Amino acid sequence: MKKPGKKVILDSKGMERVLSRLTHEILEKNKGAEDLALVGIWSGGVPLSKFIQEKIRAIEGVEVPAGFVDITLYRDDLSRAGYQPRLKRTEIPFSIDEKKVILVDDVLFTGRTIRAAMDALIDFGRPKNIQLAVLIDRGHRELPIRADYVGRNVPTSRSETVDVMVQGGREEWKVVLNEAAPARGE
Amino acid sequence: MQWRRRHVLGLADFRVEEMEFVIDTARSMEEVLTRDIKKVPALRGKTAVNLFFEASTRTRTSFEIAGKRLSADVVNFSAATSSVTKGETLLDTARNIEAMKPNILVVRHPASGAPHFLSQHVSCSIINAGDGANEHPSQGLLDLYTILKAKGKVSGLKIAIIGDILHSRVVRSNLHSLGRMGAKLWLCGPSTLVPKEMERAGARVTYDMREAVRDADVVMMLRIQLERQKTAYFPSLREYSRMFGLSRAVFSLAKEDAVIMHPGPINRGVELSDDLADSAQSRILNQVESGVAVRMALLYLLAGGHDAAH
Numbered sequence: 032m033k034k035p036g037k038k039v040i041l042d043s044k045g046m047e048r049v050l051s052r053l054t055h056e057i058l059e060k061n062k063g064a065e066d067l068a069l070v071g072i073w074s075g076g077v078p079l080s081k082f083i084q085e086k087i088r089a090i091e092g093v094e095v096p097a098g099f100v101d102i103t104l105y106r107d108d109l110s111r112a113g114y115q116p117r118l119k120r121t122e123i124p125f126s127i128d129e130k131k132v133i134l135v136d137d138v139l140f141t142g143r144t145i146r147a148a149m150d151a152l153i154d155f156g157r158p159k160n161i162q163l164a165v166l167i168d169r170g171h172r173e174l175p176i177r178a179d180y181v182g183r184n185v186p187t188s189r190s191e192t193v194d195v196m197v198q199g200g201r202e203e204w205k206v207v208l209n210e211a212a213p214a215r216g217e
Numbered sequence: 218m219q220w221r222r223r224h225v226l227g228l229a230d231f232r233v234e235e236m237e238f239v240i241d242t243a244r245s246m247e248e249v250l251t252r253d254i255k256k257v258p259a260l261r262g263k264t265a266v267n268l269f270f271e272a273s274t275r276t277r278t279s280f281e282i283a284g285k286r287l288s289a290d291v292v293n294f295s296a297a298t299s300s301v302t303k304g305e306t307l308l309d310t311a312r313n314i315e316a317m318k319p320n321i322l323v324v325r326h327p328a329s330g331a332p333h334f335l336s337q338h339v340s341c342s343i344i345n346a347g348d349g350a351n352e353h354p355s356q357g358l359l360d361l362y363t364i365l366k367a368k369g370k371v372s373g374l375k376i377a378i379i380g381d382i383l384h385s386r387v388v389r390s391n392l393h394s395l396g397r398m399g400a401k402l403w404l405c406g407p408s409t410l411v412p413k414e415m416e417r418a419g420a421r422v423t424y425d426m427r428e429a430v431r432d433a434d435v436v437m438m439l440r441i442q443l444e445r446q447k448t449a450y451f452p453s454l455r456e457y458s459r460m461f462g463l464s465r466a467v468f469s470l471a472k473e474d475a476v477i478m479h480p481g482p483i484n485r486g487v488e489l490s491d492d493l494a495d496s497a498q499s500r501i502l503n504q505v506e507s508g509v510a511v512r513m514a515l516l517y518l519l520a521g522g523h524d525a526a527h
Contacts, residue, residue: 101245103259104245104249104257104258104259104287104517105257105258105259106259109259109260109521110262110263110520110521114219114220114221114521115220115517115518115520115521117238117241117242118241118242118245118246118517119245120244120245120248121245121248121249122248150258151257154252154253154254154256154257155252155253155254156253
């Protein structure tokens with residue numbers, strides 16, 4: 032057995048490369064940026080969607096509308112948590128009707144967050160379609176959900192955690208895999 | 218912080234960070250209210266009962282809409298049409314409703330302390346929607362929220378509250394919410410309706426309307442309860458209106474960007490002149506709007522994992 036520890040899976044340069052590739056894939060599959068809209072899932076998905084928005088501007092020269100969604104009020108475990116989680120902000124300042132909405136999140140895990148985010152989006156309108164872009168797919172799905180664009184597949188055990196650190200400046204961005212921490216029982 | 222409270226009975230023991238937590242939650246709720254589909258599934262499967270032993274349309278409706286926006290089932294129980302008129306006690310009524318397994322009881326009662334009493338005898342969460350002359354915590358929070366939205370802060374503001382202070386539960390909750398957030402509170406009205414003891418709660422008391430309004434940032438008018446006239450707290454409505462009604466002339470003493478608030482319902486032409494009630498400075502309808510968001514926040518925070526806890 033390996034000793035538990037932290038492993039940097041992606042540094043800031045690596046993240047930038049991966050997100051650039053994701054952006055190209057999004058543009059390729061949708062044949063450009065027409066009717067695209069980005070919605071980041073609060074909080075990890077928000078800076079990533081901003082990055083993709085900038086990248087699209089650099090490549091295609093267009094400003095794709097971007098917003099973010101907090102899924103707390105759509106969670107399926109609200110009454111099971113010991114206390115009510117603090118609400119964050121939702122801001123989708125454009126109509127998503129007939130848009131191709133790219134939902135952006137940092138880590139795809141059980142899929143429950145994505146289910147909640149899709150329910151939230153549907154309350155805002157009727158998009159043409161919803162596509163999912165994630166930086167890390169760590170497996171262990173509990174719902175039939177898959178991503179259309181995956182930055183990295185990272186095989187993990189359930190007791191491991193993946194931290195996408197995007198709080199500070201871009202040069203500090205990184206993705207860390209916390210290997211099997213025995214204290215964290217699941 | 219984490220929300221630990223099971224009941225909201227009054228603001229007397231609310232910490233500043235708890236009030237900020239509610240306001241922060243209300244801000245997120247307000248965004249929901251701007252959507253086309255003004256409903257989220259957060260409280261699906263939860264039941265809130267509005268248990269009102271006193272007439273109220275706006276507070277009850279506000280709680281009802283708040284609950285429904287969160288997908289809770291909301292049931293209204295009003296004393297006028299219930300077994301209370303057949304002689305049932307408060308506790309029996311509450312126990313009967315409790316047996317139907319609601320999660321939250323929203324209680325209004327003419328006796329101070331009734332919600333506190335119930336909270337010791339039933340297992341669901343209780344929100345005080347006004348008890349006698351004691352407290353009206355959701356109003357205290359929505360007033361705080363409304364002022365924060367209008368002014369960006371509360372600390373240091375001069376807030377004049379004018380009218381029947383003696384019987385007002387709104388004032389008592391506001392003393393806690395606005396007072397604890399650092400507002401300079403002035404209370405004003407006829408001396409029969411403004412107990413000098415209120416100064417012990419940290420407010421300034423004056424019987425001179427002009428002194429209260431001068432340089433105020435917020436002027437909050439209270440409804441003069443017409444039914445109180447019988448008890449001769451003041452000689453006549455007309456005299457009351459002349460001395461303590463808010464007119465353009467008096468309001469001009471306040472700061473230029475001052476706003477007017479009123480917990481409703483308004484007696485137009487008595488405590489507040491017609492044109493001021495509808496003026497750009499009036500935040501009265503904003504209070505109603507904030508009320509739904511604040512009540513959504515309270516229902517959301519109380520409906521959380523308490524089931525798991527007991």
